[in-house]
Amino acid sequence: MKNIVIIPALNPDDNLEKLAEKNIALGQEVIVVNDGSLSRYNAVFERLKDKCTVLEHAMNLGKGEAIKTALRYIKDENQRCDYIGIMDADGQHLPEDMAALLKAAARYGSSLILGSRTINNDVPWKSRMGNIITRKMFHMVSGQFISDTQTGLRAFPAGMLELMSEVKGSRYEYEMNVLIICAQRGISMKEVPIKTIYHDKENSCSHFHKIKDSFRIYRDLFKFSASSFSSFILDYGLFVVFSVILPSSSWGVMTANIAARVISAGYNYSMNCRFVFYEKKTLKTALDYLALAAFILVINSLALEAFTAGLGIPVYTAKIMTECVLFITSWIVQKYMIFRKAGQKGGSGSGQRKEALS
Known part of the structure; x- marks a missing residue:
């Protein structure tokens, strides 16, 4: 098994030389990118x-x-490998932990x-608060919980090379965009506990800029939320x-609901492709989205019918209640069906549970 570690x-x-030497000693090939x-x-x-x-x-x-430069090099130079790891150069990650992630x-x-x-x-407080805010926002917009959304220590199979090299983002927002793309595509994410290392209370060795880089990270989360809300x-x-x-009849209400849902679904798909995930409109993504939209439409229509015809609730109030039911249903389906299924495909069971180091 051949592994490549990108730094x-x-x-x-x-610390950089020591990190490279230790990774090599542990059997990994190393690519360093001087940014x-x-x-x-x-x-x-x-x-x-x-x-x-x-x-x-x-x-x-x-x-x-820098990460994408290394990924493109692996692809263009036909560097055969099985798994790829990414770690920071400032000594906050241990090569032993990198090896554990590659094993996972x-x-x-x-x-x-x-x-x-x-x-x-x-x-350090700025790192702690940034992580708390980011993981709560990520959970809110994706339905998935990741305890450390800002970790720079990651590993993935070479089969994800193409996807990782095409994710948008030039700076620290790239790492958040990777999580968003994985959540959107149903790719399982697993967490492995690692040692927490900071050189001082202010984490002065970090090149993270609190204002500029935070804006870049949250910008795509806001766009994801804005697309859904609009x-x-x-x-x-x-x-x-x-x-x-x-007509104000059951079939009239049903027709109005279906017509509105079809148009808004098309709008949401276009917005996500163009402004959120920056993906081209392809037949595959369109069919995947159509299947999900059709399922949601059925649930939406049944709930609306139950509220109006079954319980006699006024139609506009029933529509709001239907959307609330739809939100809950969508969250349950993603958490317990879609993402559980994705995890099982990888042979890992369900959820984002943390694995013990071995």
Whole structure:
């Protein structure tokens, strides 16, 4: 089994050489990406060229671009490998933990493996608060819980190389976008506990910019939420219009609901492709989305009929209640059916449970 570890680096200290050497000693091949470091760090990268592959950016392009540069190199140079790992260059990740993630990737096959730190009071406050906010927002918009959404220690099978190299994002937002894409596609995500290492209380060795990089990370989460909310507004508005035009009978209400749902679903699909996930409209994605939309439409129509005809609830109130039922139903289906099924395909069981290091 051949593994490749990618280490993006910007103005690294001596930890980088130690990380590369230890990973090599553990049997991994290493690709270091010099992401536009200052010239005084050239000696570090020159020494590394005798031990591993070193790729270089003429200027700083960001962590996401550095990772994708290495992924494209693996693809373009036809570097045969089974599993790929990614780790930070600042010494916050242990090579032994990287090896544990690669072992977990081999165990679960088609899953994204995340190195999960223990987020407690020993973690610098800005890192702790950032992780709490981000994981709650990610859970809210995706229906999945990841305890450490900001971890930079990850591993995945080579079969995901194409997907990972096409995820949008140049800097730290790339890592969040990977989670969003995996959640959207039903790719199982597994967490493996790793050691939590910070050099000081302010985590001064990090190149993370609180304002700029936080905006980039949350921007795509907000876009994901905005797409869903605007689709709901469109759906409800069209339903009101159609219900006024059509007869006030059971079939009229049903027709208004179906027509509104079909239009709003098409709108939501286009918005997600163009502004959220940046994917081309393909027959496969359209058919996948159509299947999900058809299922939701059936549940939506049955609930609306039950509220109006069965319980005699006014139609506009019933529509709001129906959307609430739909939200709960959608969450249950994703959590206990779609993502559980994805996990079983990888031979891993269900959920995002943490695995013990072995």
